[in-house]
Amino acid sequence: MTILDRKTPPQFNGVENITLIHPQTTKLDNGCNLFTFNSGGQDLVRIEWIFGNLRFNPAKPLLNVAVNTLLTEGTSTLTAAQIADKIDFYGAFLQVDYGYDNSQVTLYTLTKHLQSTLPVIKDILTDSIFPEKELETYVRNQQQKLQVSLQKNDVVARRTFNKAIFGPTIYGSAASPEDFVSLKREDLQAHYKEMYQPGNCTIIIAGKADEAIVDAVSGMFKGEWGQATITADTTQPMLSPPMDKFIYVEKADALQSAIRIGMPFVNRTHPDFPALQVLNTVLGGYFGSRLMANIREDKGYTYGIGSGMTSFKQVGSFFIASEVGADVCKSAVSEIEKEVNLLKDQLIPDEELSLVRNFMLGSLLGSLENVLSHADKFKNLYFAGLDYDYYDRYTQTVKNITAEELKALANKYFNFDDFYKVIVGKY
Structure with missing residues (x-):
């Protein structure tokens, strides 16, 4: 039996180099880029559909975030509850995330259930309808959350700081209660059709992403989505921060x-x-x-x-x-x-x-x-x-x-x- 010498600390070794896994790359015929990180191992896969946010419109500042948040609130064939039930039934997890530059939909699922969960994502990305009732609920909830948040000094400081250094851009915009009231279903639908199209999409698959998984994803999302007739404008206006420091x-x-x-x-x-x-x-x-x-x-x-x-x-x-x-x-x-x-x-x-x-x-x-x-x-x-x-x-x-x-x-x-x-x- 080896007795540890507790008076001598273990040898310290610095980090010499970092080795990163590089993805396999595929470009679908509809312009969508697909990157694959295959680890083998556990039968779990994460798939991300990432879209560049459309050009910021100060008159309608919440469109990017509202459209992303409401993607899962209903399609022509599925209600929000049915979408959640279908994903939960297979032990999968679905989330939508908004960032300043990109918005995304992420699915975590066991590989054996991919054929059952993938059609739900396809439905969301091609046929979301933004039901009026769900929009009204979103507006009401967000207004209440904002009123609570604005009582916190750190939240006000962060919003004020971003507005000061980034000005009236997507990076500096701070929502007001009136901005939520101005959200209209027809604006969300138009924004959705322009933004959520294959030419503005990057798919990243990570986990047990073998050839069968890649074929299933690329097969499901090849071709055109809906009737996208214009190129998504993801440019952003230049920054012009005020002089007051x-x-x-x-x-x-x-x-x-x-x-x-x-x-x-x-x-x-x-x-x-x-x-x-x-x-x-x-x-x-x-x-x-x-x-x-x-x-x-x-x-x-x-x-x-x-x-x-x-x-x-x-x-x-x-x-x-x-x-x-x-x-x-x-x-x-x-x-x-x-x-x-x-x-x-x-x-x-x-x-x-x-x-x-x-x-x-x-x-x-x-x-x-x-x-x-x-x-x-x-x-x-x-x-x-x-x-x-x-x-x-x-x-x-x-x-x-x-x-x-x-x-x-x-x-x-x-x-x-x-x-x-x-x-x-x-x-």
């Missing part, structure tokens, strides 16, 4: 104030993006970050604070977000500014940078636990127009970037006076 939404009885600070930023396609992710992680991107150490652990102003970077098709953003005691809001903002400026003035110590490197590479490796995760990484690349060498550059940047290079990046990008600052509560 300090926005204060006062709430006299607030016990806490929500803080949101940041700016429009580079997205994943920019060569500096991986290096800036390292800088962001040092500042506020993990639990051991500088913002957490200062404002939570040292000052006790908040339960949590962090910074992040988002990447969209057109643009990205950098933000710092927290909720702090209303009486220490100004002090918290001052400490945030101090931490940002320290990155510009002082080199990050080797020990801290090493910790961040290991955290980031470990997080990337840990996020690749199964074939579905590999498919998700592929989506990040594909919809940004990038190749797999992006992750090679990412890992090399994380492993090799120097403190001097990070300081130079902080001076290039982090001018606190240029940051948009949103405070909701007391200041």
